[in-house]
Each structure stands twice: as C-alpha cells, then as structure tokens.
Amino acid sequence: MQVLAIFIPLFAAIFIPLLFRHVRTIHTGWFVLIVPLLLVSYYVTFISRVMKGNDVLASFNWIPSLNISFISYLDGLSLLFSLLITGIGTLVVLYSIFYLDKTKEQLHNFYIYLLMFMTAMLGVVQSDHMITLYLFWELTSISSFLLIGYWFQRDKSRFGALKSMMITVAGGLFMLGGFVLLALMGGTYSIRELIAQAPQLMDEQYFVLALVLILLGAFTKSAQFPFYIWLPDAMEAPTPVSAYLHSATMVKAGIYLVARFTPIFAASEVWVWLVTGIGLLTLLWGSLFAVKQTDLKGILAFSTVSQLGLIMALLGASAIAYHVEDAANTMFKYAAFAAIFHLINHATFKGSLFMIAGIVDHETGTRDIRKLGGLMSIMPLSFTVALIGSLSMAGLPPFNGFLSKEMFLTAMLTLKDFELFEFSTWGILLLIVAVVASVFTFVYSFYFVFKTFTGKLQASELPQKPHEAPIGMLIAPMILAVLVVIIFFIPNLVGDVFIKPAVFAIQPFLYQDPFLSSSPGMIDITVEAWHGFKSPELWLTVCIFVVGAILFTTLGKWQKLYRVQPAKLSFNALYDFIMDGVLNRGMTNLSKHIMHGSVRHYLMYMFAAICFIVIGTLFYKDAFRISFKGAAPIELYQLILIIVLVLGTLTTLIARSRITAIVGLGAVGYTVALFFVMFNAPDLALTQLVIETISVALFLLVFYHLPRLGKMQEYTPFRFRRLAVSIGIGAMVTLLALSAHSQKLVESINKYYKDTVYTEAGGGNIVNVILVDYRGFDTLFEITVLGLAGMGIYAMIKLRLSRKEKIK
Amino acid sequence: MKVTKLKTNDLILQFTAKIVFFIIFFFSIHIFFAGHYTPGGGFVGGLLTSSAIVLLVIAFDLKTVRKILPINYMYMTATGLILALATAAFPIFVGKPFFTHFFDYFNLPLFGKTSLHTAALFDLGVFLVVVGVTMTIIQTIGEDE
Numbered sequence: 001m002q003v004l005a006i007f008i009p010l011f012a013a014i015f016i017p018l019l020f021r022h023v024r025t026i027h028t029g030w031f032v033l034i035v036p037l038l039l040v041s042y043y044v045t046f047i048s049r050v051m052k053g054n055d056v057l058a059s060f061n062w063i064p065s066l067n068i069s070f071i072s073y074l075d076g077l078s079l080l081f082s083l084l085i086t087g088i089g090t091l092v093v094l095y096s097i098f099y100l101d102k103t104k105e106q107l108h109n110f111y112i113y114l115l116m117f118m119t120a121m122l123g124v125v126q127s128d129h130m131i132t133l134y135l136f137w138e139l140t141s142i143s144s145f146l147l148i149g150y151w152f153q154r155d156k157s158r159f160g161a162l163k164s165m166m167i168t169v170a171g172g173l174f175m176l177g178g179f180v181l182l183a184l185m186g187g188t189y190s191i192r193e194l195i196a197q198a199p200q201l202m203d204e205q206y207f208v209l210a211l212v213l214i215l216l217g218a219f220t221k222s223a224q225f226p227f228y229i230w231l232p233d234a235m236e237a238p239t240p241v242s243a244y245l246h247s248a249t250m251v252k253a254g255i256y257l258v259a260r261f262t263p264i265f266a267a268s269e270v271w272v273w274l275v276t277g278i279g280l281l282t283l284l285w286g287s288l289f290a291v292k293q294t295d296l297k298g299i300l301a302f303s304t305v306s307q308l309g310l311i312m313a314l315l316g317a318s319a320i321a322y323h324v325e326d327a328a329n330t331m332f333k334y335a336a337f338a339a340i341f342h343l344i345n346h347a348t349f350k351g352s353l354f355m356i357a358g359i360v361d362h363e364t365g366t367r368d369i370r371k372l373g374g375l376m377s378i379m380p381l382s383f384t385v386a387l388i389g390s391l392s393m394a395g396l397p398p399f400n401g402f403l404s405k406e407m408f409l410t411a412m413l414t415l416k417d418f419e420l421f422e423f424s425t426w427g428i429l430l431l432i433v434a435v436v437a438s439v440f441t442f443v444y445s446f447y448f449v450f451k452t453f454t455g456k457l458q459a460s461e462l463p464q465k466p467h468e469a470p471i472g473m474l475i476a477p478m479i480l481a482v483l484v485v486i487i488f489f490i491p492n493l494v495g496d497v498f499i500k501p502a503v504f505a506i507q508p509f510l511y512q513d514p515f516l517s518s519s520p521g522m523i524d525i526t527v528e529a530w531h532g533f534k535s536p537e538l539w540l541t542v543c544i545f546v547v548g549a550i551l552f553t554t555l556g557k558w559q560k561l562y563r564v565q566p567a568k569l570s571f572n573a574l575y576d577f578i579m580d581g582v583l584n585r586g587m588t589n590l591s592k593h594i595m596h597g598s599v600r601h602y603l604m605y606m607f608a609a610i611c612f613i614v615i616g617t618l619f620y621k622d623a624f625r626i627s628f629k630g631a632a633p634i635e636l637y638q639l640i641l642i643i644v645l646v647l648g649t650l651t652t653l654i655a656r657s658r659i660t661a662i663v664g665l666g667a668v669g670y671t672v673a674l675f676f677v678m679f680n681a682p683d684l685a686l687t688q689l690v691i692e693t694i695s696v697a698l699f700l701l702v703f704y705h706l707p708r709l710g711k712m713q714e715y716t717p718f719r720f721r722r723l724a725v726s727i728g729i730g731a732m733v734t735l736l737a738l739s740a741h742s743q744k745l746v747e748s749i750n751k752y753y754k755d756t757v758y759t760e761a762g763g764g765n766i767v768n769v770i771l772v773d774y775r776g777f778d779t780l781f782e783i784t785v786l787g788l789a790g791m792g793i794y795a796m797i798k799l800r801l802s803r804k805e806k807i808k
Numbered sequence: 809m810k811v812t813k814l815k816t817n818d819l820i821l822q823f824t825a826k827i828v829f830f831i832i833f834f835f836s837i838h839i840f841f842a843g844h845y846t847p848g849g850g851f852v853g854g855l856l857t858s859s860a861i862v863l864l865v866i867a868f869d870l871k872t873v874r875k876i877l878p879i880n881y882m883y884m885t886a887t888g889l890i891l892a893l894a895t896a897a898f899p900i901f902v903g904k905p906f907f908t909h910f911f912d913y914f915n916l917p918l919f920g921k922t923s924l925h926t927a928a929l930f931d932l933g934v935f936l937v938v939v940g941v942t943m944t945i946i947q948t949i950g951e952d953e
Contacts, residue, residue, distance in 0.1 A: 791944075
C-alpha cells in the first residue's frame with residue numbers, strides 16, 4: 001500500500017484525458033484535487049508513528065535478479081517532504097482550477113504532467129534504493145520540462161523547458177555516477193545500509209569523487225550557483241507550476257539529497273566546504289540579482305535561488321557537528337533544525353507569494369513591476385497576503401521567516417568559533433556574506449510588495465482593467481498566509497511533530513534516543529522569538545532592518561548599477577554558447593560531413609567497422625583455428641545447391657536490369673532456406689521462406705519508385721572500396737564460422753535447453769521457447785524496435801505527403 | 809499503384825487468391841498455436857498472415873483490400889506491443905520476477921489435455937506487431953505515389 005501510494009497519481013493520470021474529453025462542464029481540476037487530498041490524509045496517519053521514531057518501511061520487488069526494488073522508507077525527513085508535496089500539491093491544484101481556463105486550455109496535458117510529477121517527487125523522497133531514486137529524480141526533470149513547456153507555442157517556454165532539462169538531467173547523470181561509485185564501495189544500493197557503514201566508506205579511494213558527483217546532482221536540481229540559470233527561465237511555466245515545482249518541491253529535491261546523504265558524507269572536509277560555501281555564494285548572488293529583476297516572477301525566482309542557498313548553507317553547517325567534540329552542546333546542532341524549519345517556512349511564504357504574482361498577472365495582464373503600482377486599494381485581499389509573505393521573507397516578526405532567519409544567524413555566528421578547518425579565519429567572511437545577503441533579501445521583499453501594491457496606479461499601462469481576484473483563487477494563498485502567522489506562534493509544536501524527526505535523520509549520531517522526552521539523548525531544541533537584549537542575533541537583525549530600509553528607500557538611485565554587468569559575461573551567455581555554438585552548430589557541421597544521405601555509404605561504413613572490429617579481435621585474441629575434424633562429408637545435392645547459391649549471387653551482382661537482380665536475390669534466399677531444411681532448422685527455413693516472399697512483394701510495390709540500374713555515376717575509387725569491404729565481410733564471416741566450429745572453449749548451451757525446455761517452460765520447440773521465454777526480453781525489445789520502425793516509415797511518407805499538399 | 813495497371817484482367821489470380829488467402833491464413837493460425845511444440849510461432853505466423861494479405865493486395869489492389877479488411881494497422885501494432893508488455897509485466901504484481909511465464913495443463917472439451925501458456929499471450933503480441941508493422945509498411949509505401 002505504501003509503495004502503491006507513490007504511484008497513485010500516475011494511475012489517476014490515466015483517467016484525466018477521458019474526464020477532460022467527456023465531462024467538459026466540470027473543470028478537470030476538481031477531479032484531480034481528490035488525489036493529493038487523499039494522499040495528504042494518508043500521510044498524516046503516519047505522523048504519530050514517525051514522531052515516536054518508528055520508521056516505516058515497505059518494499060515492492062521490481063527486478064529481483066538485479067536486486068532492484070521499490071522501497072518506500074518513511075522516516076522524519078521523507079515524511080515531512082511527502083506531506084509538503086501532497087499538501088502544497090492540494091493547494092496548487094485548487095489554485096490552478098481558477099487560474100487555468102477550462103475552455104481555452106489543454107487541461108488534460110497540464111494535469112497529467114502535474115500528477116506525473118507528484119509520483120516522481122514522492123518517489124524521490126521515499127526511495128531507499130539509489131537506482132529507483134535516480135529513476136524518479138529524472139522523472140521530475142522530465143515532468144518539469146513538460147510543465148515549463150506547457151504553453152509550447154511560445155518560444156520562451158520551449159527555451160526555458162530545454163534549458164532546465166539540459167542542466168538538471170546533466171546533473172542527474174553525474175549523480176548517477178556518484179551513486180554507482182558509492183554502491184561499488186559499500187556493496188549495496190540501499191541508503192540506510194550505506195549510512196550504517198559510513199565510517200568505513202570514508203577511507204575509500206573514490207569517496208571524494210562520489211561526493212562531488214552527487215553534489216553536482218543536488219546543486220543542479222536545487223539551482224545552486226552557478227547552475228541556477230535555469231530557474232529564472234523556468235518562470236515561463238504557468239504560475240501554479242512555478243509555485244509548486246520551482247519553489248516548494250522540485251528544487252528542494254537537491255536539499256533533500258544533501259540532507260539524506262549528510263550522515264554518509266559529513267565526515268569529509270570537502271563536503272562541509274562545498275555545501276556551506278556554495279550555499280552562501282548562492283544566497284548572496286541570488287539576493288543581489290533579485291533586486292535587478294523587473295518581472296514579478298523573476299524577483300521570486302532569484303529569491304528562491306537565494307533561499308535555497310540559505311538552506312544549503314545551513315545543511316553544510318549541520319555537517320560541521322560531526323567534526324567538533326561534544327557537538328550536542330554547541331550551536332551546530334541548531335543548523336539542521338534551522339534548515340528544516342526554514343524549508344517549511346519557505347514553502348509557505350514563497351508558495352503564497354508565487355500565487356499572488358500569478359493573481360496580479362491574471363487580473364492586470366502584466367507582471368512587469370515598472371508598469372504595476374497602486375493595486376492596494378483595488379486588490380486589498382491579495383495585498384494582505386502578499387504583505388504577510390513578503391514580511392516573512394524579509395525576516396520580520398510576527399511571521400515564521402523571522403524565527404528561521406534568527407536561527408540562521410545563530411548558526412553563522414557559531415561558524416566563526418569553529419576551528420578544525422580554519423573556519424575561524426574564514427568564519428567572519430561567511431558571517432559578512434550572510435548579513436549582506438539578508439540585507440538584500442529585505443530589500444527585494446519590500447521591492448516585490450510595495451512596488452506592486454503601493455505608489456501610483458498606472459491604469460493606462462495595464463493591458464486589462466485590474467480588479468480583485470475571484471475568491472476561489474485567493475483561498476490557497478490565504479491558507480498559506482495563515483500558516484505563516486500560525487507557525488510563528490507555535491514553532492515548538494511544529495518542531496516536535498515535523499522537524500525533530502527530520503533532524504534525527506540528518507544528524508543521527510548526535511542523539512542516542514531522540515524520541516524519549518526527558519532523556520539526555522533527546523533533541524532539546526526550542527525556538528524562541530526573543531533572545532534578550534544581549535544576544536548578537538537581535539542586534540544583527542536590527543542592523544539588517546535599518547540598512548535594508550535605507551537601501552530600499554534609495555533604490556531608484558542605485559538600481560542602475562546592475563547595468564554595469566555586460567550581458568556577454570553572464571552564465572547565461574556561457575550556456576547559450578555551449579548549446580548554440582558548440583552543440584548545435586558544431587554538431588550540425590559534423591553530421592553534415594558524415595551523414596550526407598547516401599544509404600550505401602552508411603552501409604559501407606558500418607560493414608567496414610564490423611569487419612575491422614571482428615577481425616581485429618580475432619587477431620588480438622589469437623583465435624584463428626581451422627580444423628575439419630568431425631565435419632560431415634559433402635553430398636552431391638549439397639554441392640548443387642551451393643552452385644545455385646553462387647550463381648544466384650553472381651546474377652544479382654552483374655544484372656543489368658533490376659528485375660533480374662530481384663529474381664537472383666530471391667533465388668539466393670530460397671536456396672538458403674533449403675540449406676536450413678537440410679541442417680534440421682525447420683523454424684528458420686519457414687521464416688526465411690516467408691520473409692523472401694514478402695520482400696519480393698515489397699520489391700514489387702516499390703519497383704516503380706526505384707531509379708534505373710546503372711544510371712548512377714560512380715567514382716572508381718568508391719567501387720574499389722566497396723569491393724574491398726564486401727570481400728572483407730565475406731572473409732570475416734567465413735573465418736568466424738570456421739574458427740567457431742574448430743574450437744569449443746565452453747560447453748554448448750544446447751544441452752541446457754534440451755533438458756529444461758519441457759520441465760521449466762512446458763514447451764517442445766526450443767527455438768520458439770527461446771524467443772518467448774528464455775530470451776523474451778530480446779523479443780520484447782525487438783518487436784518494440786519493429787513497431788518504431790513501422791511508425792517511422794509511416795511518419796516519413798505520410799508527413800511528406802501532407803507537406804506537399806500544403807504547398808499546393 | 810503501378811502494379812495494378814500492369815494487370816487488367818486477372819480473373820484466375822483473383823479467384824485463386826480468394827481461396828488461397830483462407831488456406832494461408834488458417835495455416836498461419838495453426839502455425840501460431842503449434843509454435844510451442846513444433847516449428848512455428850508468433851513471428852512466422854504473423855509473417856504468413858501478412859503474406860496472405862499481401863497476396864490479396866497483389867491480386868486486387870490496396871483500396872479493395874482496405875475495404876475488405878478495414879483495419880488500422882497502427883492500432884494493431886500498438887495493441888500487440890501493449891499485450892506483450894502487459895504479459896511480461898503481469899508477474900511483478902503477484903510477486904514474481906518480470907517476465908515469469910506460467911503454464912498448466914487442462915482438460916478442455918473437444919481438445920482433450922491441453923497446455924495453456926501465458927507465453928502464448930506474449931506470442932500473440934508478437935504476432936500482432938509483425939502483422940501490423942508489415943502491413944503498415946506495405947500500405948504506406950504502396951499508397952505513396
């Protein structure tokens with residue numbers, strides 16, 4: 001059931017097109033809404049168990065022979081993510097019902113992709129097996145690609161979709177490499193088992209390489225510096241998608257991965273430096289560039305980048321706890337708690353802000369902040385929600401963002417005191433970065449809300465006459481906004497129920513029995529809004545507010561500074577250069593050289609390559625043996641058949657008219673069938689006969705289209721090359737057959753088939769049983785290829801026809 | 809299609825084709841079912857069926873055959889693929905490895921002791937794909953002027 005729950009959205013997706021087509025009066029979203037709603041209530045039932053430390057495990061065998069199975073492992077961390085995915089998912093679907101018009105939009109596409117994503121994301125956070133984790137991971141990339149490209153008529157959507165997929169899938173491939181290395185070192189693909197043997201893994205040769213590869217996967221997915229460039233372009237997606245995938249869930253998959261692998265990798269210095277350093281750099285970079293944006297969703301995208309960096313940095317800091325003695329009494333234990341806490345908070349306030357951005361876009365027709373302004377009186381409800389979200393993002397009380405920002409500052413302050421890797425010298429720099437980034441976070445939060453809702457209304461600039469959004473559209477952001485406030489007042493309840501079980505998954509070594517209250521080993525973290533006048537966090541916060549407020553009021557004067565950066569020096573330009581310059585143009589030139597359209601050339605290349613490889617291997621392995629021991633005598637009728645065969649071949653070669661060539665070829669085919677009959681292979685003979693018949697029929701059909709033989713001009717060198725290749729192929733096959741016959745290195749498999757065909761497969765005809773049973777996989781793929789080839793031919797011919805008709 | 813223009817009055821061919829078609833077709837069905845114990849199977853069976861249809865195409869023409877057998881061969885291919893995949897995937901839902909085949913012996917009326925295989929279902933998928941693809945190719949190329 002638990003494994004099945006992951007796949008429920010995917011199964012539900014099957015019915016969406018039917019519902020969309022046949023029940024047009026009801027918005028398809030209402031049916032979809034049931035799925036996340038059911039799932040969220042299902043996962044809620046796990047809370048009480050997981051809270052007490054009872055992890056739930058369920059598995060489902062998928063490929064037992066490769067030891068791959070779907071294992072759903074629900075501990076604090078994965079349960080929290082599952083609840084976020086389904087919970088935010090419910091709100092997003094609800095929001096989308098009002099956002100997407102049921103008469104104009106291709107709703108079935110949208111909801112199929114969305115449900116596909118839900119399955120993929122649940123799979124990522126619950127899989128214990130790294131291969132299935134990777135599988136789901138790539139599925140999130142694919143569904144994100146489809147969702148960004150949902151309005152595929154727009155160039156920018158397609159560009160953004162491709163960009164996001166290129167970057168995240170490339171990262172995913174690196175991650176797969178890391179997984180495989182890790183599995184080779186640990187001898188298992190199970191993450192839990194790897195965590196259990198983490199100390200031994202440390203000394204492995206490729207430990208650091210695996211670490212870096214896995215981090216590449218996490219960084220690309222979570223839009224860390226310098227891979228963040230795909231996220232702003234992904235804003236072309238419909239706003240519900242941006243709120244769901246690109247702020248609340250998918251981009252947090254990288255965060256999840258880092259958190260999940262912290263117990264394995266935290267002992268490494270490289271891990272601490274990379275995660276903390278890149279996290280802080282991303283935090284700073286994102287917050288600086290958020291102020292540059294003029295698109296509402298662009299601001300939010302960069303702000304998401306920066307907030308993800310913040311969480312990443314906190315996870316890096318939580319890994320330091322492995323390196324200090326008596327970590328339970330230092331402040332580093334707060335880092336993991338703060339990371340998870342901020343993750344929840346970010347999902348609430350950023351989700352609501354994205355939805356508001358969507359509402360503004362929907363009701364005014366533009367997201368350009370230069371045209372917006374003064375919407376406060378027209379859209380009071382939206383303004384309230386936006387204000388709550390922004391103030392929380394800026395880190396002001398009484399909103400949840402304040403609490404986690406305080407904890408972040410606490411963690412960064414303690415980094416300063418840490419000495420093992422010389423953080424004492426760097427520590428102060430990290431603190432400065434954190435404070436500067438916080439100042440800019442403050443600025444862009446205010447920039448977002450006040451430039452949109454206050455100031456002068458420029459009604460003439462807006463494509464539509466603005467009015468308040470329908471109440472249904474406001475429900476979802478309002479729920480999130482209420483949560484933002486509620487969490488501020490009950491942080492410790494949230495901490496007990498959701499955060500502490502997750503923290504235990506990240507820092508298991510810190511606590512002996514974390515779930516028993518009043519035991520010394522429990523997680524004794526409480527969140528306080530008020531640290532007292534003497535605490536440095538308070539003064540840092542005040543400082544941030546003051547500087548932030550000054551910067552915001554003078555925004556108009558220094559925003560121009562961003563224009564100093566030339567467009568050519570950005571990472572986007574680098575991406576464009578690689579994609580367009582190197583890959584697109586370079587590869588086009590290369591393929592123009594190799595693939596000029598002549599099938600005969602292709603065949604010649606292929607045959608030459610096969611010849612070279614096989615004969616080369618035979619020489620290299622010294623495998624030539626020719627002995628005629630045990631060969632049967634050649635009978636007269638066999639000799640006659642061979643002569644017919646050779647004559648047929650020669651006729652085909654020298655024939656002047658095509659019909660003669662076809663007849664010659666047919667003779668060759670039928671003679672080969674006779675040979676099969678002679679050597680007791682009735683199945684092959686039968687197939688060969690029918691194939692010959694059908695290919696002759698095909699020849700008759702296409703005969704009309706073929707050019708006349710001998711008309712083609714050919715350069716003599718090419719003919720000689722062809723002669724060489726065909727002689728080579730003939731020699732190769734002969735040598736191979738003779739050598740194979742002359743030596744038996746391994747026992748023939750015949751006997752095994754003969755012994756088992758009746759008992760194991762219940763059949764009598766070995767050839768057919770091999771096809772459908774022993775090697776059924778091959779057949780399955782063969783018929784798939786066959787089907788694709790058929791479709792390819794159909795498409796090539798039919799599409800060409802319709803284009804011709806268009807020209808007429 | 810050019811081929812049809814070559815023959816204007818193929819009474820004998822057309823008459824023979826009508827009968828031979830059924831002979832080949834039933835033979836292909838026989839071959840298909842016999843496959844597990846004696847020479848034959850889905851692949852050959854499928855090819856034989858397509859050759860029977862091709863015979864009709866040669867004797868009459870594509871339009872007529874399309875009228876007699878109004879089959880969308882693309883759908884046929886898809887059905888075959890789905891059937892094959894479903895047969896292969898079915899065992900994982902009862903806790904067996906992917907592609908486990910089941911068989912047992914039954915006493916059926918008329919047939920006597922008969923073995924029933926899930927492998928035959930898979931083979932039926934192969935059969936459908938082979939017929940579907942061959943006919944798709946022949947139809948598309950044949951209709952292309």
